[in-house]
Amino acid sequence: MVEHRRWNDILAYAILTFGVFIVVFPVYVALIASTHDAATVVNGNMPMLPGSHTLENYYRAIFVGGSRASREPVGHMLMNSFVMAMGIALGKIVISILSAYAVVYFRFPFRQTAFWIIFVTLMLPVEVRIYPTYKVIADLKMLDTYAGLILPLIASATGTLLFRQFFMTIPDELLEASRIDGAGPFRFFKDTLLPLSVTTMAALFVIQFIYGWNQYLWPLLITTQESMQTIVTGIKKMLTTTDELAEWQLAMATAILAMVPPVAVVVFMQRLFVRGLVETEK
Amino acid sequence: MANVSLRNVRKTYPGGFEAIKGIEFEIGDGQFCVLVGPSGCGKSTLLRMVAGLETVTSGEVDIGGRVVNEIEPADRDIAMVFQNYALYPHMSVYNNMAYGLRNRGMPKPEIDTRVREAAQTLELAGMLDRKPRQLSGGQRQRVAMGRAIVRQPKVFLFDEPLSNLDAKLRVAMRVEIRKLQRRLKTTSIYVTHDQLEAMTLADILVVMNGGQVEQIGSPLDIYRKPATTFVASFIGAPPMNLIKLGGNEIRAQFAGDSRSAADAGILGVRPEDLTISGAAATDGGITLNLTVEAIERVGAETFVYGTRARAEKAVSATPGELPEGEVIVRIPGQDAPAIGASIRATAPRDKLHLFSVDGRNRIDI
Amino acid sequence: MEKSAVFKGKLLPYLLLVPQLVITLVFFYWPASQAVWQSFLREDAFGLNSEFIGLENYQALLAQPEYYKAMATTVVFSSLVAALSLSIALLFATQADKNLKAAPTFKVMMIWPYAVAPAVAGVLWLFIFHPSLGTMARPLRMMGFNWNPMLNGNHAMALVVMAAVWKQIAYNFLFFLAGLQAIPRSVLEAGAIDGAGPYRRFWTITFPLLSPTTFFLLVVNVVYVFFDTFGIIDAVTGGGPAGATTTMVYKVYADGRLGGDLGGSAAQSVILMVIVIALTAIQFRYVERKVQY
Numbered sequence: 024m025v026e027h028r029r030w031n032d033i034l035a036y037a038i039l040t041f042g043v044f045i046v047v048f049p050v051y052v053a054l055i056a057s058t059h060d061a062a063t064v065v066n067g068n069m070p071m072l073p074g075s076h077t078l079e080n081y082y083r084a085i086f087v088g089g090s091r092a093s094r095e096p097v098g099h100m101l102m103n104s105f106v107m108a109m110g111i112a113l114g115k116i117v118i119s120i121l122s123a124y125a126v127v128y129f130r131f132p133f134r135q136t137a138f139w140i141i142f143v144t145l146m147l148p149v150e151v152r153i154y155p156t157y158k159v160i161a162d163l164k165m166l167d168t169y170a171g172l173i174l175p176l177i178a179s180a181t182g183t184l185l186f187r188q189f190f191m192t193i194p195d196e197l198l199e200a201s202r203i204d205g206a207g208p209f210r211f212f213k214d215t216l217l218p219l220s221v222t223t224m225a226a227l228f229v230i231q232f233i234y235g236w237n238q239y240l241w242p243l244l245i246t247t248q249e250s251m252q253t254i255v256t257g258i259k260k261m262l263t264t265t266d267e268l269a270e271w272q273l274a275m276a277t278a279i280l281a282m283v284p285p286v287a288v289v290v291f292m293q294r295l296f297v298r299g300l301v302e303t304e305k
Numbered sequence: 306m307a308n309v310s311l312r313n314v315r316k317t318y319p320g321g322f323e324a325i326k327g328i329e330f331e332i333g334d335g336q337f338c339v340l341v342g343p344s345g346c347g348k349s350t351l352l353r354m355v356a357g358l359e360t361v362t363s364g365e366v367d368i369g370g371r372v373v374n375e376i377e378p379a380d381r382d383i384a385m386v387f388q389n390y391a392l393y394p395h396m397s398v399y400n401n402m403a404y405g406l407r408n409r410g411m412p413k414p415e416i417d418t419r420v421r422e423a424a425q426t427l428e429l430a431g432m433l434d435r436k437p438r439q440l441s442g443g444q445r446q447r448v449a450m451g452r453a454i455v456r457q458p459k460v461f462l463f464d465e466p467l468s469n470l471d472a473k474l475r476v477a478m479r480v481e482i483r484k485l486q487r488r489l490k491t492t493s494i495y496v497t498h499d500q501l502e503a504m505t506l507a508d509i510l511v512v513m514n515g516g517q518v519e520q521i522g523s524p525l526d527i528y529r530k531p532a533t534t535f536v537a538s539f540i541g542a543p544p545m546n547l548i549k550l551g552g553n554e555i556r557a558q559f560a561g562d563s564r565s566a567a568d569a570g571i572l573g574v575r576p577e578d579l580t581i582s583g584a585a586a587t588d589g590g591i592t593l594n595l596t597v598e599a600i601e602r603v604g605a606e607t608f609v610y611g612t613r614a615r616a617e618k619a620v621s622a623t624p625g626e627l628p629e630g631e632v633i634v635r636i637p638g639q640d641a642p643a644i645g646a647s648i649r650a651t652a653p654r655d656k657l658h659l660f661s662v663d664g665r666n667r668i669d670i
Numbered sequence: 671m672e673k674s675a676v677f678k679g680k681l682l683p684y685l686l687l688v689p690q691l692v693i694t695l696v697f698f699y700w701p702a703s704q705a706v707w708q709s710f711l712r713e714d715a716f717g718l719n720s721e722f723i724g725l726e727n728y729q730a731l732l733a734q735p736e737y738y739k740a741m742a743t744t745v746v747f748s749s750l751v752a753a754l755s756l757s758i759a760l761l762f763a764t765q766a767d768k769n770l771k772a773a774p775t776f777k778v779m780m781i782w783p784y785a786v787a788p789a790v791a792g793v794l795w796l797f798i799f800h801p802s803l804g805t806m807a808r809p810l811r812m813m814g815f816n817w818n819p820m821l822n823g824n825h826a827m828a829l830v831v832m833a834a835v836w837k838q839i840a841y842n843f844l845f846f847l848a849g850l851q852a853i854p855r856s857v858l859e860a861g862a863i864d865g866a867g868p869y870r871r872f873w874t875i876t877f878p879l880l881s882p883t884t885f886f887l888l889v890v891n892v893v894y895v896f897f898d899t900f901g902i903i904d905a906v907t908g909g910g911p912a913g914a915t916t917t918m919v920y921k922v923y924a925d926g927r928l929g930g931d932l933g934g935s936a937a938q939s940v941i942l943m944v945i946v947i948a949l950t951a952i953q954f955r956y957v958e959r960k961v962q963y
Contacts, residue, residue, distance in 0.1 A: 122691070153939075240900045288785065
């Protein structure tokens with residue numbers, strides 16, 4: 024439109040650049056902090072340019088441990104986070120695609136009931152039922168295990184709803200055609216439904232991976248051994264040593280490491296991520 | 306009230322695509338100008354440039370004696386009816402029409418008078434409280450027009466307003482728009498791809514193709530004397546028969562005019578100007594020997610599709626392509642020859658159109 | 671919405687449902703109902719005897735000043751975070767909505783904080799605003815603030831709010847942008863022709879048409895503050911100083927840590943459940959009424 028075009032655009036660029044600055048600033052600071060030595064970082068006057076201790080800090084963080092009190096190498100915590108996030112993402116995909124398939128493509132008694140049972144779980148996030156869930160895990164002897172970390176977090180219905188919505192958009196004619204071609208439920212699922220669902224699965228994967236990776240309260244509760252800590256819970260622990268000064272530069276290095284995988288997933292799979300977000304919130 | 310002038314107007318998009326290639330014409334005060342052409346010819350772009358919704362790369366757009374290139378749409382004193390109506394979904398019909406007046410600080414009583422008057426004219430009086438989603442397509446279209454009328458602008462702009470209506474409604478609304486414009490005497494520019502709308506609505510018809518003007522004139526002038534084969538086959542339905550001429554034919558038909566003999570390449574004759582007869586044409590008219598391929602009966606008239614004995618290619622001028630060698634003849638009434646029959650169609654000389662080989666120039670005979 | 675083409679399996683559908691149902695029953699319904707049941711009990715320190723006491727736990731809870739404080743904190747927290755993150759995100763979204771060439775780049779740059787864990791976000795902001803070693807500490811003190819989130823409850827709240835808003839802007843930005851792009855261009859063009867300048871167009875046309883998105887985000891943001899901010903609070907302030915940043919969810923956690931009052935903790939969980947269900951119900955009901963074009 025003919026409407027103060029240039030001025031309008033300049034204003035827009037200015038505001039957006041400012042926005043990006045705000046968004047990036049904390050991470051930038053952390054990045055800088057992770058490249059200096061301990062003394063520079065804690066004196067309250069840290070320079071805004073990178074230092075020379077990058078390799079040393081990251082090496083220590085990943086292989087040696089976050090602070091002298093906690094002997095846990097971040098590398099190990101990264102592994103735990105990874106296993107947990109992958110477990111949640113994949114687990115969620117598997118059980119929800121199966122249950123969505125059942126609810127959409129079959130007719131059987133109590134179908135509606137089953138659907139509502141699953142649907143209700145959307146309402147309550149894990150934080151609301153932490154202690155009873157903790158007790159269940161403890162009773163099942165799953166404390167400090169990957170299973171304990173993963174299973175309660177795949178209980179909610181987001182995946183099932185997503186797949187159900189997607190299946191609804193698939194034309195009936197596809198099923199009828201494959202039936203005429205002699206395919207039963209397994210063949211149809213494997214040969215037709217699954218290939219069509221790939222993008223939906225990828226979108227769900229992105230969202231769930233991030234969700235799983237960023238979990239805090241639940242892993243905090245059920246992991247007592249340091250070897251089972253995730254990187255997200257590990258960072259906080261690094262900062263709360265009572266006997267000596269926390270090593271902030273290592274904590275920042277760890278924070279950067281904690282951010283890399285989920286951010287990478289968002290940036291490289293951006294379209295799927297956006298789609299996953301928008302679809303699961305409907 | 307104002308006239309609209311376009312002086313060497315061009316538009317090039319960033320990236321290099323030249324959408325409008327130097328357009329120049331003038332619309333007098335109170336005239337109804339129709340821009341017609343196929344999709345992508347630039348007619349909507351041109352309209353939007355007059356509205357101020359698109360920028361002008363070079364040239365001048367002049368409304369009422371004032372160059373408006375750099376003036377915002379709000380200040381050009383124009384009103385526009387969009388193809389999808391673009392009503393404000395969250396406002397009632399009354400507020401949709403009052404919005405523009407409120408923005409200009411008009412006092413409430415006056416707004417009320419104008420809105421109610423327009424509602425009366427467009428038979429919307431009972432619907433002022435409804436929201437757009439509660440209205441039918443035709444009603445929404447009338448609200449869009451009401452929104453334009455209350456502003457009493459210098460120019461009305463219409464961007465294919467009837468395209469989204471069903472056929473019957475389209476015909477009715479066409480007449481209403483024309484009557485309304487006659488009454489209000491506001492200069493109007495109307496964009497459509499439908500040649501029938503163009504013919505029936507326009508005082509001035511502008512035929513566009515590929516960002517350029519093919520011909521400007523009154524509808525009947527354009528009908529009687531199309532300037533290019535494009536215009537010839539675009540205006541008039543079914544489209545004009547265009548026949549590519551071989552050297553011998555030219556000499557035989559137009560032997561007296563040596564100039565035309567040299568340049569001529571395409572002969573045009575409208576289906577309604579051909580008659581089926583037993584005798585050959587005389588006095589420089591043409592005779593076509595056809596084999597009947599298909600018949601279309603419309604009730605009041607019949608269209609006969611025939612092919613010429615020799616496989617001469619007809620010129621394919623878009624739109625309205627005729628397949629190789631096919632000729633359409635219009636017969637009033639319902640009597641038609643049988644399929645497969647051989648017939649002879651003739652047309653007198655004064656109904657013939659002659660064009661250059663590339664179809665871009667009309668040759669008068 | 672039903673499929674007409676289906677399989678008529680007898681056993682298969684149940685088998686397909688088993689994994690999801692089992693997990694849901696074991697890890698969702700059982701704990702949730704346990705929480706409800708426990709809220710009506712009083713257990714002794716060893717968990718051996720339990721006594722049904724009806725609504726006493728709830729009454730005791732509602733008599734505690736700390737509980738009201740946690741409620742107030744939660745309300746203040748949600749209002750601030752919602753107001754700030756929604757308005758800032760809307761501002762950025764409107765700018766990104768203009769047909770700028772660099773818009774896709776800006777979009778990516780604005781949404782990646784969604785991937786950052788709340789706890790990590792908390793740690794980052796704590797680092798920047800740490801009273802002694804934070805980068806912003808000196809500038810703040812030079813401006814006259816006696817900045818100390820470790821001791822000053824309001825400062826602590828401010829810090830936590832900043833971290834929460836920072837993270838939430840990304841999510842809101844995404845949805846606002848989608849909402850803006852769903853508004854047909856022609857309606858805005860009509861507004862321009864009708865004499866409305868950009869500012870007026872925004873408030874009289876764009877904003878009303880954006881209201882379903884805004885409402886949806888409002889609910890989501892409130893739910894976010896209630897639950898997802900646990901990580902931020904724990905990382906930054908541990909709920910302090912003196913309970914200044916203890917929200918209701920945090921209180922459940924903290925009280926459970928101290929141990930002993932399982933009944934009270936369960937009652938708190940149940941109250942939270944009711945609130946969430948109410949919020950979700952509102953959201954579902956409202957999402958049905960979308961603006962049609």
